[in-house]
Every structure is written in structure tokens, then in C-alpha cells.
Amino acid sequence: MTRSIQQDRSIEKSEAKTANFNQESIFKIDELFFSxxxxxxxxxxxxxxxxxxxxxxxxxxxGAPHKVIRHSDMPKAVFWLIWDTLKAGKPITGYVKNRAKSGRYYxxxxxxxxxxxxxxxxRMKPTSPMLATVAELYKKILRLEREDGLSPEKSAAVLLQEIRSMGFDDYMDFQAHALVTEFQARENALGRTPFNALxxxxxxxxxxxxICDKxxxxxxxxxxxxxxxxxxxxQAVKLGRDRAAIDAISNNYDLILGDIKSGITRLKSIMSDASTSNFSSRKESQILLCASSIMAEVVQNFDQGDEPMTTEERERESVYLRNLHAAFSNKSTAxxxxxxxxxxxxxxxxxxxxxxxxxxxxxxxSLRVETNRLGERARGLDSLISEIDQSHQRVRNxxxxxxxxxxxFSSAITAS
Structure with missing residues (x-):
């Protein structure tokens, strides 16, 4: 009899979790939580x-493994990326669907x-349209994992390929866009003023x-x-004794063109770090700025909150939170x-x-004036001048x- 009752209770719990599977465990947009x-x-x-x-x-x-809240809808690829990045000593951000004890999701x-x-x-509550896009992406990756028996690493490679097909350079590009989008959506929903640094x-x-494209x-x-x-x-050679002016103009053109090329080369050198790295440092700065602001709020909430911790635990966790905030803040400032x-x-x-x-x-x-002076003798220069004019106009534009x-840039410098 006892055994039957236990079985009945087990069945009831299982049915309750199944019923809750498509229900959301609600939390507010102003709430942040950490572990x-x-x-x-x-x-x-x-x-x-x-x-x-x-x-x-x-x-x-x-004392429980963090996977106690893992949802079955989450592809292994995401966790492989997370652990691979963390083990390299780097932070990472991303969308995660979790499972509450009752079976509800969040x-x-x-x-x-x-x-x-x-x-x-x-963690914060995602509210931007990106969430729906990512949810569909995760469904696709999860299906491929199950149908093709992909290992977590191979599945991660497929996930990155899908992200690139969405128009992102890499995961850094994707997470920068996603975090900034979610951060700004949250700030707007909370009625906060724009984050000028971001x-x-x-x-x-x-x-x-x-500028790099130009x-x-x-x-x-x-x-x-x-x-x-x-x-x-x-054309100057054909002019014989009248070639001197055109020669001089072509030499001046060569010198000034060389100066422009040198200027462009120096500008390219300034921009090289950005362009050769797919602007990863710029994306990282956006991630760090958002992370720093989020951590500042977490620290403030923790200090003002009444967490069920001993004094020793509060002091210990406060140090962890403040240190991480300082790390994000210092890196973003740099x-x-x-x-x-x-x-x-x-x-x-x-x-x-x-x-x-x-x-x-x-x-x-000068070239046009000299061509007009020479008249018929410089007829071949007319079409050349037209080509040069068109080329220079493109460069000018x-x-x-x-x-x-x-x-x-100037506005950003002034604001900073």
C-alpha cells in the first residue's frame, strides 16, 4: 500500500511538471540575479x-551542479561555447533558457x-525581438544535434555557421549586438536616460x-x-617643344597624388587594428560597458537588499561582485x-x-587651362581630363x- 501511494505521488509530480513545462516562471525586468x-x-x-x-x-x-536548472530545450552547442570561452579566461554572454523545479521555464x-x-x-530578463530569433535558432541546432548525433563541439561549429549566415562576423559580433540590444531595451523599459558612453x-x-570601407x-x-x-x-611627348608645361603639371600631379597616397596609408595604419580584427576590440568595448553598468546595479541591489546570508557570506560575496564590477569597469575605461x-x-x-x-x-x-591654351594640339588631353575629373570626384565624394x-568621432571625444 505504501509503495502504491509513493508511486501515485511520483506520477502526480511528473504530471504537474509536464503541465508546467510550457508555463513561464515570471520575474520582473528590473530584477537581476546572480550565482x-x-x-x-x-x-x-x-x-x-x-x-x-x-x-x-x-x-x-x-552545493548543487549549476545544470540543475538546465532546460532540455537548450542545445549542447551553447554550453560548449560558454565553457570553452570561460576556460580561456574570457567572459561570455548569451541567451539561456532555464528550467525551474516545477518544470516551468524562464x-x-x-x-x-x-x-x-x-x-x-x-542574468537579466531579455525583452528584445532578438529573443524570438534566438529561440528559433536554438530549436534548429537542437534538432540537428538529435537527428545527426552531433558532438557538443561539432554542434557549436554549426551554431557559429548559422550565426555568420545571419550577418554576424563571429560570436563576438553576435553577442555584442545581442547584449547591447537587450541592455538598451531594458534601460528604455525602465525609463532611464541613454547611457552616453555606450x-x-x-x-x-x-x-x-x-571609414575603413572608404x-x-x-x-x-x-x-x-x-x-x-x-x-x-x-601626350606631352606628342607636343614636342610645347611639352614643358604638361610635363610640369604631370610631375606636380604625381607629387600631390603621392602625398594623398601617403596620407591614406597613414590613415589605414591607424585603422588597421580595427579592420584586421573585424572590429572585435570595438565590440568588446560595448560588451564591457554594458557588463560594467549591469554589475554596478547588481552591487547596489546587493548592498541595499536583505539577502538571507550570514555577515561573513555577505562580505565574501560583496567582494566577488565588486571585484568583477571593477574588472569590467577598468577594462571598459581603457x-x-x-x-x-x-x-x-x-x-x-x-x-x-x-x-x-x-x-x-x-x-x-592648371591642366585644363594649359589644354585650352594649346587648343587643337592638345586634343588628346580632353578625354584624359574628363577621366581624371570623374576619378577625382569619386575620391572627393x-x-x-x-x-x-x-x-x-569629434562628438564622441567632446562627450567623453
Whole structure:
């Protein structure tokens, strides 16, 4: 009889969990929660928001593996990426679907980082349209894992491939976009003023990408300059004794074009770190700025809250939280400072290019005046001048767009 009752209770619990499977364990957008584990992923500390949402008693959570809240809808690929990144000593962020004790689910956007002796994860409620996109992506990856028997590592490779097909360079690019999107959605929902440091970092990153694209375009266009100079010299040869002026103009054109090429090369050198790394340092700065702001809020909530901890536990966890906040804050400050230094260099180079471009325009005017003076004898130069005019206009348009974009740098510097 006792055995039958136990079986009935077990069946009732199982049915209750099944009924709850599609129900959400609700928490508010202003709530943040954290948990800290050792190097093996065993939970050592957490706040009351975490225990409430997970529906586990404090004693049951402490000492339990963090996978106690893992949801079956989560692909192994995500956890492989998380552990691979953490073991390399780097923080990582991402969407995670968790499972409460009752079987209910709850989505979080997690910021996870190595700390002394383990790892610390801070979670917020995701509310942007990105969540629906990621949920569908996870379903696809999970299906492939089950149908094709993919290992976690191979599944992670498929996940990264899918992320690239969505238009992201890599996971760094994806998580920067996702975290900024969720962070800003949360700030807007809470009625907070825009986070200027993050706004400026985004503007600088966008401006740098555009400038790098324009540098490539101008470089290709300037390569035609050697052909124009050769053609000018060939036309000068045909002029015989009247060649001196055209020779002089072609030489001046060559010198000024060389100055522009040198200026573009120096500008390219300034931008090289950004472009060759797919702007990963800019994306990392955005992640760090968001993480620093989130951690500051976690620290404040912890200090003002009434967590069920002993004085010793509170002091210990406060140190972990403050240290992680300091790490994010210091790294983000250093990253933004480096961006501002680069901005100043770019602005200086832009001014120099503007002046050099005026000199090139003067040479073009001289060429046109001399061509008109020579009349019929310089007939072959007309079409060349037209080609040069069109080429210079393309360069001018690209440079003007770069000059305009540089104003974003100036604004960011002023705001900082």
C-alpha cells in the first residue's frame, strides 16, 4: 500500500511538471540575479531572486551542479561555447533558457565571467525581438544535434555557421549586438536616460567601419593615378617643344597624388587594428560597458537588499561582485580611452587630407587651362581630363563622407 501511494505521488509530480513545462516562471525586468560556482560548475552562492525564480530551496541549490536548472530545450552547442570561452579566461554572454523545479521555464540573458576560484553569472530578463530569433535558432541546432548525433563541439561549429549566415562576423559580433540590444531595451523599459558612453562607443564603431570601407575604395581609385600620369607624359611627348608645361603639371600631379597616397596609408595604419580584427576590440568595448553598468546595479541591489546570508557570506560575496564590477569597469575605461586616442589621430589625418586634396584640385585646373591654351594640339588631353575629373570626384565624394563621419568621432571625444 505504501509503495502504491509513493508511486501515485511520483506520477502526480511528473504530471504537474509536464503541465508546467510550457508555463513561464515570471520575474520582473528590473530584477537581476546572480550565482557563483566553483571551477566545476558547483553552486557556491546566489541571491534570493535566483532561488525564487528557480523554485529551489537555498539548501538544495548550495552545493548543487549549476545544470540543475538546465532546460532540455537548450542545445549542447551553447554550453560548449560558454565553457570553452570561460576556460580561456574570457567572459561570455548569451541567451539561456532555464528550467525551474516545477518544470516551468524562464529565459535569461547571462553575463558570465571567470572569478577567483570559479565563475560568476549575472542574468537579466531579455525583452528584445532578438529573443524570438534566438529561440528559433536554438530549436534548429537542437534538432540537428538529435537527428545527426552531433558532438557538443561539432554542434557549436554549426551554431557559429548559422550565426555568420545571419550577418554576424563571429560570436563576438553576435553577442555584442545581442547584449547591447537587450541592455538598451531594458534601460528604455525602465525609463532611464541613454547611457552616453555606450552610445558614443557604438557611434565610433560604426564610423570606423565606414571609414575603413572608404579607405579601401579610395585606395583602389588612386591606383588609377599612375595610368593618368603616364598618359599625360605620352601626350606631352606628342607636343614636342610645347611639352614643358604638361610635363610640369604631370610631375606636380604625381607629387600631390603621392602625398594623398601617403596620407591614406597613414590613415589605414591607424585603422588597421580595427579592420584586421573585424572590429572585435570595438565590440568588446560595448560588451564591457554594458557588463560594467549591469554589475554596478547588481552591487547596489546587493548592498541595499536583505539577502538571507550570514555577515561573513555577505562580505565574501560583496567582494566577488565588486571585484568583477571593477574588472569590467577598468577594462571598459581603457578600451574607450584607446578609442578616443584613435579618434584624435583620425581627425588630424582627415584635416591633412583635406588640405592635400585642395592642392590636387589646383593641379587639375592648371591642366585644363594649359589644354585650352594649346587648343587643337592638345586634343588628346580632353578625354584624359574628363577621366581624371570623374576619378577625382569619386575620391572627393569618398573623402567628404569620411570627413562627415569624422564628426562622429569629434562628438564622441567632446562627450567623453
Amino acid at each position: 557563483r560556482t566553483d571551477n566545476r560548475g558547483v553552486i557556491e552562492a546566489f541571491n534570493s531572486v535566483f532561488s525564487r525564480i528557480s523554485e529551489h530551496a537555498d539548501d538544495a541549490l548550495r 529565459w535569461v540573458y547571462a553575463v558570465i565571467a571567470p572569478v577567483d576560484g570559479g565563475f560568476l553569472s549575472v 552610445t558614443n562607443a557604438i557611434r565610433v564603431a560604426e564610423a570606423e567601419r565606414m 579607405i579601401a575604395s579610395i585606395t583602389d581609385e588612386l591606383a588609377q593615378g599612375a595610368i593618368y600620369i603616364l598618359n599625360m607624359k605620352l 578600451s574607450v580611452s584607446a578609442m578616443m586616442d584613435e579618434c584624435r589621430q583620425v581627425l588630424g589625418r582627415m584635416d591633412s587630407l583635406r588640405q592635400t586634396l585642395l592642392g590636387l584640385s589646383a593641379v587639375r585646373v 569618398d573623402l567628404e563622407q569620411m570627413f562627415e563621419t569624422a564628426s562622429h
